Amino acid sequence: MDLAVKNITDLQSEIIRLEKLKQQQEMDLKERFNSPSSIFSAFKSLFPEHNGPKTGSIFNQDIWGLLSRVVLPFALNKTLFKGQGVLVKTLVGLVSQKASSYISEDSVTGVWDKAKDLVTGIFKKATHKAEQEHPVKSAVL
Template sequence: MAELHLEISRVKIDYQLKETRLKEDTKSYIKQFSPLNLIKDFLNPQSLRKLDEKTNLSGSIMSLILPMFLNKTIFRSSGLITKALAALVSGKVGKSLDVESLTGLFSKAKSLFSSFTSKRKKADVNFVDYGIPPDSETY
C-alpha cells in the first residue's frame, strides 16, 4: 500500500514537472512568433542585405526616387527634354546602386558633416577672449 502511494505521488510530481515544462515551452514558442520578435528577425541589417542581394530592392527604389528627387529639386525649371534625360540617366544610376554603395555614401556624408561640425566646435572652444587687448603687457 505504501508503494502504491509512493508511486502515485511520484506520478503526480512527474505530471506537475511536465506541466510546468510545457507551459514554459509554450511561452517561449509564442514569444518566438511575437510581432516584435518577427520584426527583429526579418528587419536586421544582415537579412536586409541578403534580401537586397537577391532582389536588388534598394536599386529599384532608388531608380524610382532619384529621378523624382532630381526633377523636383535640381531640374525644377528645366524643360521637358532635360527632365526626361535626367530621369533616364538617374534611373540607370539608381538601378546600379546597392546596399553597400548606399551605406558607403551615407557614412561618407555623415563623416563629412561630423568633421565639419567638430572643426567648428573646436575653433569656438580654442578662442577665449578675456577682454585683454593683444598689445597689452599682461597679454
C-alpha cells in the first residue's frame, strides 16, 4: 500500500499500520514453527528429493549423502587414523568424499533393514530353540 505521506498524522498512521503488519507476520511465523516436526519439514524442504539417478554432485544428493560428506572423514580421522600424518588424512578425506556419493537414503534404509532382520532372526531362533528344550505342557480340559 503506497500512500503518500504528506503530514505527521499520515506518517504516524503508516507507522501504526506497519507495526500491526509486523505483529501479524510474527504470529504467522510462530504458528508455522510451533512444533519440532514443522521445523524439521521446513529444514528438509531446503534439500529437494530427486527421483532420478544419483550422480556424484553435491547438489544431487539427499540429506544422508550430504551428512556423510562431513561425518565420514571426520569420524575416520578421529578414530582409525588418529595420530597419522597430513598426507594420510588428506587421502582419507578424498576417498571418503568419493565414497559418500554412494551413500543415500536407500542404502541407509537397506542396511538398517538387513540389520533389523538379522537381529529378529537371531531372537526367533533363540526363542524357537528355548521352546524345543522346554515345551509348554498344555492342560487337557
